[in-house]
Amino acid sequence: MDRRVRASQKRRRLTAAAARVLHGQGVERTTLADIAREAGVPAGNVYYYFKTKDELVRAALSEHRAHLDELTAALEESADPRDRLKGLVKAWVDQRETAARHGCPTGTLAVELGKRADGTLDAEAGAVIRHLLDWAAAQFRALALPAPDDLALTLVSAYQGMSLLANALRDPTVMTREGARLLRWLDALGGPDGPDGPGAR
Amino acid sequence: MDRRVRASQKRRRLTAAAARVLHGQGVERTTLADIAREAGVPAGNVYYYFKTKDELVRAALSEHRAHLDELTAALEESADPRDRLKGLVKAWVDQRETAARHGCPTGTLAVELGKRADGTLDAEAGAVIRHLLDWAAAQFRALALPAPDDLALTLVSAYQGMSLLANALRDPTVMTREGARLLRWLDALGGPDGPDGPGAR
């Protein structure tokens, strides 16, 4: 295995480690040494792959976005957009233990980055969330529902809200309860009662 | 005005400054000097009132809880619990600019504190959120709706979700759009279609 390959493996290990540790400990409480240790890379070496700590944060964000892309790609195996959306909700509920411990990786990262004075990285966290919004809107649009963007907003908003509460209350059942409601909502959408959002009526 | 009075004023000034600055910059990026400056107090003096930085965070949390109590007290001037809840949603929407800039004070604090290994303060952030849940549940119960706790969870979860998204996307209209939906939902709740709760159909 030549240098080039080993190097890109190390980069990948560092990226994955950054995603894990930053999710668990938050950006500000994570040191480069933490990430290096988790990746099994000597601390001084990190700078050959990432010039600054912020670049590691960026890499973690792209890792989360990649996970998201994998998930949506898998969901697209279903032909029915409604099934895709329900699959998304089920995937969220499956992650309930992680959510209760650390919240949504992207959402909590967005919160931390939003506190920065210089608005550099927070835009990138927002972009990952917008990516999810866009995907959800596309599904709602495929269902020929009105205001698909608003429906997407409602869905993703509910996800971020339930993740935050599960985390703040350290209670994974928050995910289960809200998840069940979202599934009912998705099933009812476009039915006789009109498309007014979750729990409409 | 004697020493005693001035002193407790200073304590209050510090608490208010802590709440403001911690909301704006986050816990980890805020130094004691930041809070002292905002309060107009010499840095060394802060420790006369708060023995550690964590105590300032605690004070900020209690400040947020006090704000919440003020708000709910004002809402209780309405006799109708439904109006109270709608008033709550309107208050959230009124704060849309702040939410877009910094998110929900308590929610973002909970996210940051949740990243700590030592789980002391995050419980207190969770308690403030639970306080809001309890108040909302009481209103739903007064409306004789079934599963008032779940309804409260849905409502507060929606608030945290829309605040997080408004903040991550730097877009206050998220608050407006989701707020409008929540108002329609509250109006419809317990309506002609039976008391099935949110997401019914």
Add this chain to the structure above:
Amino acid sequence: MDRRVRASQKRRRLTAAAARVLHGQGVERTTLADIAREAGVPAGNVYYYFKTKDELVRAALSEHRAHLDELTAALEESADPRDRLKGLVKAWVDQRETAARHGCPTGTLAVELGKRADGTLDAEAGAVIRHLLDWAAAQFRALALPAPDDLALTLVSAYQGMSLLANALRDPTVMTREGARLLRWLDALGGPDGPDGPGAR
């Protein structure tokens, strides 16, 4: 009770508290607040009785010297100087638990003060020890023993040594064992074997 009396009581309380706390925690690890608390005096008030922390240390030293004077006065009720010296040793052994916990009050104070660059207070600690040396020498002289100053040095040195070891090893039996030896030595002194010091032959 008039002000004057109350004031001097407070001064005495502070002095006693200083002696106690400085012995237990050492000079450098003791704050004025510690002493004020122990004395039941408000912190800001201490400065009316002692202008600096060093003056409190000085007061503690004089307290220890006063204790020493009380002890020697009591010992002088014995007519026989040898009994007086043996009484002194017995008093030391009686304090074995304190010695194991905190060492000799004056000795440990002298060690700490000896570390100061400016040789101000260490001389005063030395003076208390010299006072004990002088008293012991007087007893040896009264016994018509040769080189009473050396005998005193041996005795006091043994005391400081056994206190330090009892403290360092956290073992009060050091006091018991060495104390027993010193008693045998005092008994033997001036006997047929000559006055060559403790354990001579």
Add this chain to the structure above:
Amino acid sequence: MDRRVRASQKRRRLTAAAARVLHGQGVERTTLADIAREAGVPAGNVYYYFKTKDELVRAALSEHRAHLDELTAALEESADPRDRLKGLVKAWVDQRETAARHGCPTGTLAVELGKRADGTLDAEAGAVIRHLLDWAAAQFRALALPAPDDLALTLVSAYQGMSLLANALRDPTVMTREGARLLRWLDALGGPDGPDGPGAR
């Protein structure tokens, strides 16, 4: 000379500097900057080698113990245990100027560390002293004297006592006088009067 070698040299320089400065100024009055300056190392760099100040204290203690081991190793060139013990006493007397200025390095360290509430490091100071006790006891045992542990206690105790007094009185002749007595005592031990040990009779 490569990095690795220079680094361990620096560590050694820091350890030696810590031993020197802590002996001279005491633990509490010594700052990390003092030690860094003495070692010719930038202050921020100290933490690369020692994570806390306490670790520097620990290193200083091990340095003192190493000195002690060197000394006893040299003494063991004498075949006669009595000569070894007399050599020890002579070494102490040779250090009289240092003792008068700063006391025994290990003894004064033990005193300071004994004042701490948290009893972690003081045990290590005690261990160094116990190490000396053990060595001395082994010599007395080799001389077939009864109660060698008590004899060792007497000897080491005398050393700590005379060091403390020399320091407190700023008088190196204390070491000379007590040292001479100890030499006579060692010579007489186990002599014509029977093996009753120190204080016999």
Add this chain to the structure above:
DNA sequence: TATGAATGAGATTTCATTCAT
């Protein structure tokens, strides 16, 4: 590339001492 070592800026915290009433 790789890596242990180095660095310095900055954060939290402590406390003797002084002030104002």
Add this chain to the structure above:
DNA sequence: CATGAATGAAATCTCATTCAT
């Protein structure tokens, strides 16, 4: 006299980043 409040200097410790090999 009394006292809560105030202050600033200094100490420990952390860490992102850079250096030298």
